[in-house]
Amino acid sequence: MLEVKHLAKSYQKDKPALTDINFKIDPGNFVAIIGPSGAGKTTILRSLNQLIKDDAGEILLDGEDIRSANKSELRKLRRQIGMIFQNYNLVERLTVLENVLHGRLGYKSTLAGVMGRYTEDEKREALDLLDKVGLSEFALQRCSELSGGQKQRVGIARALIQHPKVILCDEPIASLDLASSQVVMKMLKDLIQELNIICIANLHQIDLAKEHADQIIGIRHGKMVFNDVADKLDQAAITELYGTAVEEKEPA
Numbered sequence: 001m002l003e004v005k006h007l008a009k010s011y012q013k014d015k016p017a018l019t020d021i022n023f024k025i026d027p028g029n030f031v032a033i034i035g036p037s038g039a040g041k042t043t044i045l046r047s048l049n050q051l052i053k054d055d056a057g058e059i060l061l062d063g064e065d066i067r068s069a070n071k072s073e074l075r076k077l078r079r080q081i082g083m084i085f086q087n088y089n090l091v092e093r094l095t096v097l098e099n100v101l102h103g104r105l106g107y108k109s110t111l112a113g114v115m116g117r118y119t120e121d122e123k124r125e126a127l128d129l130l131d132k133v134g135l136s137e138f139a140l141q142r143c144s145e146l147s148g149g150q151k152q153r154v155g156i157a158r159a160l161i162q163h164p165k166v167i168l169c170d171e172p173i174a175s176l177d178l179a180s181s182q183v184v185m186k187m188l189k190d191l192i193q194e195l196n197i198i199c200i201a202n203l204h205q206i207d208l209a210k211e212h213a214d215q216i217i218g219i220r221h222g223k224m225v226f227n228d229v230a231d232k233l234d235q236a237a238i239t240e241l242y243g244t245a246v247e248e249k250e251p252a
């Protein structure tokens, strides 16, 4: 289970980016974080994988506070947290299979990683994962030859081969058309359920969040104003979260 208690962060004095954020997520759940631009969604994800140092609170992954991890513990911890990016972060000139195998780098010495030394088991698992995301026949093709939706499916396979407990997705469908977004969201939801992994995705698309997420966390001006099952996100909650059209245009 992932439990966040009283998380707070300010980048600048007296300008809190996050204030008293609290939530719990059980394995197998797909959680969408929504809210206006500048609300603090990315700051939550960066805190969860400790890319930034938050100011206060607890982040407990299976009971262990990841905020107190030292350097070597942090390396181990990052293996347990997979990342999926808006712009995929693939090495375009390398094959689909090689990109998926990069998800194993956190388990290797720098030399083994640089030499591209992967075990037969790792290669077999990469091929199995490509099968799960419907890309078996593209394994030996360069990533540069794939569509956006296909690239994001490689990103999903690369995150899964890490054997993570949590996958964090920073706007995973922001660069995709609606049809590809639907495919990627459904695939993520089904796989994290099958593999009993927690998935947290920052999203701007409220409809897709409602359709695919189990739980929705709504952030506004750094505060959590909604945390419930997706069905409960009604028009009143959306208005509270995004404000009126006029308020939305005001700087955060």
Ligand SMILES: Nc1ncnc2c1ncn2[C@@H]1O[C@H](COP(=O)(O)OP(=O)(O)OP(=O)(O)O)[C@@H](O)[C@H]1O
Pocket: 011, 012, 017, 035, 036, 037, 038, 039, 040, 041, 042, 043, 044, 252
């Ligand atoms: N490195 C930084 N230095 C200073 N302020 C920052 C930094 N990163 C973010 N902020 C500020 O913190 C607040 C929250 O930003 P954050 O990026 O978390 O919002 P967001 O909800 O992810 O926005 P978007 O949907 O536009 O990506 C904003 O006011 C932003 O300007």
